[in-house]
Amino acid sequence: MGRSAFVTGGTGFVGLNLIDELVKQGWAVTALHRRNSDLQFLKRFQAARVEGTITDRQSLLNAIPEGVDTLFHVAGNTNMWRKRNAEQTRDNVEGTANVVEAAIAKGVRRLIVTSSISAYGGAAGEITEDTPSKAASSRVNYELTKWQGQEVARAAISRGLEVVIMQPGAILGPYDIGTWSRLFGLVKTGALPGVPPASLSFGHVTQIVRAHIAAADKGVNGGHYLLAGTEGTFLELVQEIARLLGKPVPAKAMPAPLLKLVARVNDLVSSVTGKEPSFTPEMAEGLGGRAMTAPSARARTELGYETVPLKVMVKDCYDWMVKEGRI
Numbered sequence: 001m002g003r004s005a006f007v008t009g010g011t012g013f014v015g016l017n018l019i020d021e022l023v024k025q026g027w028a029v030t031a032l033h034r035r036n037s038d039l040q041f042l043k044r045f046q047a048a049r050v051e052g053t054i055t056d057r058q059s060l061l062n063a064i065p066e067g068v069d070t071l072f073h074v075a076g077n078t079n080m081w082r083k084r085n086a087e088q089t090r091d092n093v094e095g096t097a098n099v100v101e102a103a104i105a106k107g108v109r110r111l112i113v114t115s116s117i118s119a120y121g122g123a124a125g126e127i128t129e130d131t132p133s134k135a136a137s138s139r140v141n142y143e144l145t146k147w148q149g150q151e152v153a154r155a156a157i158s159r160g161l162e163v164v165i166m167q168p169g170a171i172l173g174p175y176d177i178g179t180w181s182r183l184f185g186l187v188k189t190g191a192l193p194g195v196p197p198a199s200l201s202f203g204h205v206t207q208i209v210r211a212h213i214a215a216a217d218k219g220v221n222g223g224h225y226l227l228a229g230t231e232g233t234f235l236e237l238v239q240e241i242a243r244l245l246g247k248p249v250p251a252k253a254m255p256a257p258l259l260k261l262v263a264r265v266n267d268l269v270s271s272v273t274g275k276e277p278s279f280t281p282e283m284a285e286g287l288g289g290r291a292m293t294a295p296s297a298r299a300r301t302e303l304g305y306e307t308v309p310l311k312v313m314v315k316d317c318y319d320w321m322v323k324e325g326r327i
Contacts, residue, residue, distance in 0.1 A: 003216075004028045006068045006108070008054055008099060009075030010047070011037045014114060014168070016175040018072060018209040019045050025213060032063055032075070041175060054095035060102035068106060070216040073099045073153070074114045078142060078179075080282040081270075085141040092145035093152060100156045110162040112215050115150040117169045117201065117228060117294055118143045127201075127294045129167075129224055140282045150224070157222050164219035166212055169228025169294055172313035173205030174320035180237070181317055184327050187241050193262060193279065194254035195235050201228035201294040202237075204308035204316070214303040229296035229307040240314040245327075 005022050009015040010031030019042070022029050029047035032054075033039060042049060052059035054075050064071070077084075077091035096113065103111050120127055121134030121143045135147035150165045157163050172180055186192040208227045215225065235253045242249045254262075266277035299305035321327040 004067060004069050006030045006064050006071045008032045008073050011042050013176050013179055015074045016041050017205045018074060018212055019047050021209045021213060030065055054098055055090055057098040057101055060098055061105060064102055064106045068108050070110045070112060071103050071108045072112045072212060080142055081276050081280045088141055089145050092149045096149040096152050100153055104159055104161050110216055111153060112212055113150055113153045113165050115165050115167045116146045117167050119147040119150055119167060124292050127292060129226060129298055140285050154222060162221045164215045165224035167224055167226045168208050169201040169203050171205050171208060172202055173316050176317050181321060183241055184321060187247055188245050195238050195250050196259055197253040197256050198234045199291045200232060202230040202232060202310055202313060203227045204313045207306050211299055211303040211305040218303055225299040225303060226294045226296045227299055227305060228294035230310055231293050232310045240311055244318045
């Protein structure tokens with residue numbers, strides 16, 4: 001008899017890849033989706049679909065089947081605009097608390113939480129799982145709430161729920177329906193205003209979801225795992241995209257002070273229009289040139305995680321977008 005999994009965030013980038021891989025590995029999967037979610041991709045996989053939301057604990061209790069072995073809590077709010085911070089806190093912190101309570105009530109054995117490297121806040125240099133987080137004092141609500149959410153989950157261990165925290169870096173690959181894939185459209189149309197001077201630590205989505213599944217058995221209860229390890233700059237990412245699209249390849253990144261000025265101007269405009277700016281001060285804070293690497297040695301050793309060259313990750317995303325007619 002196969003294993004059973006319940007997945008939140010099943011219509012998103014990581015969730016779709018996770019469900020695909022779970023089904024391939026023989027798991028019986030139930031995927032949570034909101035009433036207004038686009039199900040075109042989720043419908044491709046042999047997964048039961050249930051309606052509900054992580055902000056409604058009763059809907060979770062109704063949605064989670066009896067006898068679920070592992071609950072993969074992938075859903076999250078990646079907002080980077082302060083005017084939506086209250087909604088983000090509700091999703092990332094209160095939503096995670098609801099998932100925890102529902103998991104305990106339904107007798108789930110293990111909860112795998114998709115957090116983020118952002119849960120370390122403004123930490124710089126080489127980051128490992130032992131690096132102290134600065135997120136509690138971060139001005140970026142995403143960093144704060146990802147840290148708070150994972151700690152809410154970890155606190156449930158004392159109540160008998162097994163919990164493992166996954167902390168991906170910048171994720172690339174197929175089924176990217178609106179994360180880094182947006183850069184392809186900006187580069188293609190010449191609408192990218194400039195390249196941030198950030199250094200990033202990337203991970204291929206397929207390797208990231210395989211590590212999630214491995215954590216169901218091999219992850220240390222209460223432990224957390226960075227899933228990144230392919231080091232590169234935002235400029236190198238944009239250059240790879242430009243080459244694939246046959247567009248002019250930018251030679252240098254925008255200086256951090258200019259980047260922050262653009263963000264401030266955008267913020268002033270949005271205060272008049274009420275519309276979310278395309279580049280926010282919160283984005284500038286995270287992409288302003290902080291040097292950071294995340295070797296992810298623990299995940300390699302304990303979960304079989306593998307790093308993939310940046311060029312391969314970008315090409316996999318591009319090929320999927322071409323196949324789907326998204327570019």
